[in-house]
Amino acid sequence: MFVDFLYHLRDTGLKTSSTEWLALMEALAAGHARGDLNTFYHLARCLLVKRESDYDAYDRAFASFFSDLETAELSDELLKWLENPVLPQISDEDRAKLKAFDLDELAERFRQLLEEQKERHDGGNRWIGTGGTSPFGHGGAHPSGVQVGGGGGGRTAVQVAGARRYENLRSDRVLDTRQISVALRRLKKLDRDEGPEELQLDETIDASARNAGEIELVFGPPRRNRVKLLLLMDVGGSMDPYTLLSERLFSAAHAANHFKKFEYRFFHNCPYERLYTDMRTWQGEPTIDVLKRLDPTWTLVFVGDAWMAPTELTHVGGAIDFDHRNIITGIQWLHRIRQRVPNSVWLNPEPKRRWTAPSIKLVKSVYPMYELTIDGLTEAVDVLRGRRPNRAG
Amino acid sequence: MSFHLFTGTDTYLVTPELRDAVNVACALERPLLIRGEPGTGKTVLAEAIAQNLGKQLLTWHIKSTTKAQEGLYVYDTVQRLNDARFGDRDVSDIRQYIKFGPLGLALRSSERVVLLIDEIDKADMEFPNDLLHELDRMTFTVLETGDKVSAQHRPIVVITSNNEKELPDAFLRRCVFHYIEFPSKESMAEIVRVHHPEIEDELLRQVLLRFYWLRELPEVRKRPSTSELIDWIAALKRGGIAPAAIERELPFLGVLLKREHDLDTVLNKRRFGRVS
Numbered sequence: 001m002f003v004d005f006l007y008h009l010r011d012t013g014l015k016t017s018s019t020e021w022l023a024l025m026e027a028l029a030a031g032h033a034r035g036d037l038n039t040f041y042h043l044a045r046c047l048l049v050k051r052e053s054d055y056d057a058y059d060r061a062f063a064s065f066f067s068d069l070e071t072a073e074l075s076d077e078l079l080k081w082l083e084n085p086v087l088p089q090i091s092d093e094d095r096a097k098l099k100a101f102d103l104d105e106l107a108e109r110f111r112q113l114l115e116e117q118k119e120r121h122d123g124g125n126r127w128i129g130t131g132g133t134s135p136f137g138h139g140g141a142h143p144s145g146v147q148v149g150g151g152g153g154g155r156t157a158v159q160v161a162g163a164r165r166y167e168n169l170r171s172d173r174v175l176d177t178r179q180i181s182v183a184l185r186r187l188k189k190l191d192r193d194e195g196p197e198e199l200q201l202d203e204t205i206d207a208s209a210r211n212a213g214e215i216e217l218v219f220g221p222p223r224r225n226r227v228k229l230l231l232l233m234d235v236g237g238s239m240d241p242y243t244l245l246s247e248r249l250f251s252a253a254h255a256a257n258h259f260k261k262f263e264y265r266f267f268h269n270c271p272y273e274r275l276y277t278d279m280r281t282w283q284g285e286p287t288i289d290v291l292k293r294l295d296p297t298w299t300l301v302f303v304g305d306a307w308m309a310p311t312e313l314t315h316v317g318g319a320i321d322f323d324h325r326n327i328i329t330g331i332q333w334l335h336r337i338r339q340r341v342p343n344s345v346w347l348n349p350e351p352k353r354r355w356t357a358p359s360i361k362l363v364k365s366v367y368p369m370y371e372l373t374i375d376g377l378t379e380a381v382d383v384l385r386g387r388r389p390n391r392a393g
Numbered sequence: 394m395s396f397h398l399f400t401g402t403d404t405y406l407v408t409p410e411l412r413d414a415v416n417v418a419c420a421l422e423r424p425l426l427i428r429g430e431p432g433t434g435k436t437v438l439a440e441a442i443a444q445n446l447g448k449q450l451l452t453w454h455i456k457s458t459t460k461a462q463e464g465l466y467v468y469d470t471v472q473r474l475n476d477a478r479f480g481d482r483d484v485s486d487i488r489q490y491i492k493f494g495p496l497g498l499a500l501r502s503s504e505r506v507v508l509l510i511d512e513i514d515k516a517d518m519e520f521p522n523d524l525l526h527e528l529d530r531m532t533f534t535v536l537e538t539g540d541k542v543s544a545q546h547r548p549i550v551v552i553t554s555n556n557e558k559e560l561p562d563a564f565l566r567r568c569v570f571h572y573i574e575f576p577s578k579e580s581m582a583e584i585v586r587v588h589h590p591e592i593e594d595e596l597l598r599q600v601l602l603r604f605y606w607l608r609e610l611p612e613v614r615k616r617p618s619t620s621e622l623i624d625w626i627a628a629l630k631r632g633g634i635a636p637a638a639i640e641r642e643l644p645f646l647g648v649l650l651k652r653e654h655d656l657d658t659v660l661n662k663r664r665f666g667r668v669s
Contacts, residue, residue, distance in 0.1 A: 019567070027421055
């Protein structure tokens with residue numbers, strides 16, 4: 001019966017190995033379960049499950065396997081789990097509200113409206129604009145509204161509060177920092193570097209030997225990675241559901257101290273004449289100044305969902321923030337940046353099947369776009385290293 | 394069973410699950426990997442085990458530059474080179490230039506010790522993999538002298554991680570894992586009483602109310618931890634703050650919230666709405 005439990009766990013997606021299983025057998029033989037299902041539950045968990053993100057998968061597997069043995073202690077465990085805040089914290093009331101619109105339906109209607117709408121619109125209950133009770137726009141009051149600009153929120157309330165956050169805690173969907181670091185590590189070009197000299201051990205030994213054993217220290221320039229990386233990240237608005245993912249990429253890149261230079265800037269939906277170091281306080285500098293410092297030896301990685309109104313890319317004054325009137329269109333800015341730093345890619349946290357949105361297609365025509373997954377990141381790194389052609393479209 | 398069982402100490406309260414995990418790790422002689430929010434007492438656990446079981450504690454604090462080899466031993470070539478130059482010591486005896494690290498000392502020890510490998514996720518990504526063999530076999534060879542060190546008594550290894558970096562699967566498979574959950578209000582009251590035995594009931598109630606309110610605010614990015622709560626209470630007591638004032642003013646908020654953004658959020662909330 002117990003071996004069945006192992007396979008049951010593996011069936012539910014836990015990567016329990018035979019080593020771990022044998023450890024459990026050893027512990028059982030030593031009497032650690034004390035003949036008590038509750039103790040067994042914890043014993044098996046500490047030996048078979050090695051990530052807290054897998055705890056809930058284990059709980060479900062355990063409950064379904066032992067459901068015919070269910071005892072008072074076991075129910076207690078389940079209750080405890082139910083109190084555990086790994087689930088998204090939304091009240092029943094909110095949940096009911098969120099069902100007001102089906103997501104696909106909402107997205108479809110949004111796209112339709114976007115195509116129909118030709119002018120800016122405030123108030124009312126149908127068009128995309130500010131205020132009002134249409135599910136689209138910003139500052140509105142519809143429970144499952146599509147946020148078009150404005151601070152905070154997500155693309156839709158449904159997506160933010162719904163399954164996605166919960167899935168994010170499950171490691172099978174998430175690129176963890178380790179994987180990102182491993183992928184980023186491949187981004188290197190070793191070269192003799194200027195900078196402080198360091199002791200060259202082999203040369204020192206040679207020189208000392210030639211010097212009849214009298215120590216002769218030899219210094220030389222160190223070999224360093226000469227990759228210069230600029231990370232441009234979309235934050236706020238529709239990127240909110242991906243904050244965790246973006247933060248992980250960011251921290252992995254930031255912690256990877258093997259880059260010669262590493263800089264980052266933020267933008268909202270599309271870069272225009274300013275790039276920001278802090279979106280909350282709007283601290284930043286003109287894009288031109290950033291570009292001046294760059295040259296084609298730099299490597300540029302965009303992170304963003306490229307999901308916006310096409311006008312934000314194509315129109316003068318199309319920028320999402322209403323008090324911001326850009327004279328040069330977003331798409332022109334994208335071209336300019338690409339010209340300055342041809343070695344560039346765009347990472348999109350949206351799954352590929354959603355890349356049919358007009359704005360994504362536009363961005364994709366300028367930058368080669370890859371999914372923000374391990375495979376996507378690896379492909380992107382290959383492009384940046386020149387292992388694959390760097391072609392947009 | 395022949396070994397002593399870990400039960401927790403007067404100053405370290407332990408949940409039955411954590412206690413069992415410790416005892417299983419001791420019995421199976423596998424490393425115990427502890428994860429949990431900062432301030433949930435991961436590091437202190439090793440001290441508690443050592444104290445409770447009457448063992449010596451060896452600590453290996455991991456930094457971003459720490460190499461696995463340093464935990465075993467370091468061969469001080471520079472010292473030897475220097476000595477050779479000036480003829481201070483007999484340089485033909487390499488052993489005097491072998492300096493053992495915490496893991497090396499733990500394996501050489503004539504009795505069972507507790508080894509704490511603190512914040513393993515701080516090190517390079519390959520660090521845990523480099524330790525696999527030594528932790529598995531509890532043996533290593535000093536290459537320079539050919540001496541083989543193997544543990545007479547396998548140490549009780551406690552490893553803590555803050556989850557900054559994901560650990561490799563091969564490493565995880567060999568560990569006993571426990572995730573320390575954040576204490577409930579009731580167990581928190583007990584924990585506070587361990588550190589502040591003379592605290593008044595009303596003060597404790599108010600403090601916990603505020604503390605859990607702060608933790609549950611979704612906007613707060615760095616949630617205050619147990620150790621910060623203990624410090625906050627110490628600050629409140631020093632300042633002679635009355636329990637009633639805690640609700641009104643949230644004094645010494647800087648002890649609990651360390652990010653400007655979090656502080657601003659909470660202060661704004663207080664300005665524009667009721668706290669509870």
